[in-house]
Amino acid sequence: MTNQTPAPEPAAAAELPTASPATETETDATPDAQLPGPRQPRTAQRTTLRSDLRASWPDGLVALLVTAAVFVLLYIRIRNKTSSTVSVMPFMADAGGFWMYFLSQAFGWSALLWAWGTVILGLLLSGRRPGRLPLSGSRLERLHRTTSLNTIALITAHALLFGAELFRHSTDAWNSALGTAFVETFVPGGYTSGTGQIAIPIGQAALYLAIPLGLLFYVRHRIGPKTWRVLHRFVIVVYVLSVWHTLLYGTNVWYDGWFRTSVWLLQLPIAALLLVRLLRPARRSEKLPLTPGAAVSRTGWALRLGGRLAVVGVVVALVVVVVSGSDGGRTVPPDDTSSSHNHD
Numbered sequence: 001m002t003n004q005t006p007a008p009e010p011a012a013a014a015e016l017p018t019a020s021p022a023t024e025t026e027t028d029a030t031p032d033a034q035l036p037g038p039r040q041p042r043t044a045q046r047t048t049l050r051s052d053l054r055a056s057w058p059d060g061l062v063a064l065l066v067t068a069a070v071f072v073l074l075y076i077r078i079r080n081k082t083s084s085t086v087s088v089m090p091f092m093a094d095a096g097g098f099w100m101y102f103l104s105q106a107f108g109w110s111a112l113l114w115a116w117g118t119v120i121l122g123l124l125l126s127g128r129r130p131g132r133l134p135l136s137g138s139r140l141e142r143l144h145r146t147t148s149l150n151t152i153a154l155i156t157a158h159a160l161l162f163g164a165e166l167f168r169h170s171t172d173a174w175n176s177a178l179g180t181a182f183v184e185t186f187v188p189g190g191y192t193s194g195t196g197q198i199a200i201p202i203g204q205a206a207l208y209l210a211i212p213l214g215l216l217f218y219v220r221h222r223i224g225p226k227t228w229r230v231l232h233r234f235v236i237v238v239y240v241l242s243v244w245h246t247l248l249y250g251t252n253v254w255y256d257g258w259f260r261t262s263v264w265l266l267q268l269p270i271a272a273l274l275l276v277r278l279l280r281p282a283r284r285s286e287k288l289p290l291t292p293g294a295a296v297s298r299t300g301w302a303l304r305l306g307g308r309l310a311v312v313g314v315v316v317a318l319v320v321v322v323v324s325g326s327d328g329g330r331t332v333p334p335d336d337t338s339s340s341h342n343h344d
Contacts, residue, residue, distance in 0.1 A: 047145070049218040056146035063110055063150050071106035074252070078102060085251040100168060104161035105252065111154035112242055116266060118147040119239050123273040148214045155207050155242075159185055199249030206241035213238060236274070243267065247328070256329035264321050271318055275311045 077083035078095040085092055092098050121144040125137070135143070163185035170177035183190035184200075191200040213235050220228035246263065247253060253260040321327045 047218070049215070052142070052145045052149060052218075055142060056149050059143070059146045060150045060153065063114055063154060066113065067106045067110040067154070070109050071103050074102045074105055075099065083252065084254050084257075088251040088254050098165070100161055101165045104158055104165060105250075107154050107158040107161060108246070108250075109252075111151055111158050112246055114147055114151040114154055115239050115242055116270070118144060118151050119236065119270055120273065121147065122235065123270065123277050126277060145217065152210050152214050155210060159203075159207060195249055199245055202241050202248065203245040206238050206245060209234065209238045209241070239270070254330055256325065256327065260327060260329045261322060261325055264318060264327050268315070268318050268322065271311060271315045275308070275315060278308045278311060 074083065074085075075095050078085060078092065078098075081093060092101070095102070121140060125141055125144060163181045166181040166184055167177050170180065172180065185191075186204065188201040188204050189197075191197065213231060216223065216228055216231055223231075243263070247260070253263055
């Protein structure tokens, strides 16, 4: 996926993650206080971070297995010199010497994949749900939350391994090397090499937005459901940053080709679901009336219409990109790639 993080490889990125509006209610079994006999115990079913962390291990295990498979694939392609990474950074042909970097890439790709699934689930749950779904609404909501938590974990692992690789190959004293690796990995503007000057801050933004947006669900009763819903919508921004980071800095998708095009192709379902979500909102208050009225001001009406038209434009642009295969990738490797994408 990409090579750096907060979204490196993917970057990431993203729901990035959070629970859907449908999960903002709690259910409390009402005791039969009016019936004769002993008082029935009151039970409450409140979603907590601890309960979701316990429930996230099956999904997390699958994520680790996928990451392991991606790492093996990357390693073999590097060793066989069939990966575009070798064209971009010839010195990385030593697969064994840079195994930690390739592991960081693997976590980046799995993070992007989990972010994609989390956003898909969120869009399905926040709008009018299809009549037939493979799981019940409550199970899909929990899966949405656990994939969100695991996405955050995958992005974090992606960043930590990237920083560890920088530290491992540094020739400075250990304390200086550690400080430099931390700054280059986690401080915006700290990475000053080539494309990373732009791509790394984008990935960092995805990481730093994903964590609070993913965890706000568990304090929504303190900040208010309405505030939480508004903030939760910015999860799509995290995902966009993650994809951007991947396409901009991922050496696996550095050049035009089916792999890069497939990344664009995966964005079509998200754009289509987002468009459906806007055109057929679950709440009446989110509908777009034919003309501005008492319920919606002219400014609000114009913003809603503009948002829907923008998503239509995104869908059209994605279709054009996928069909044409022209998606901004490099077509010819430069004669000297040592300065254009140096990760040292």
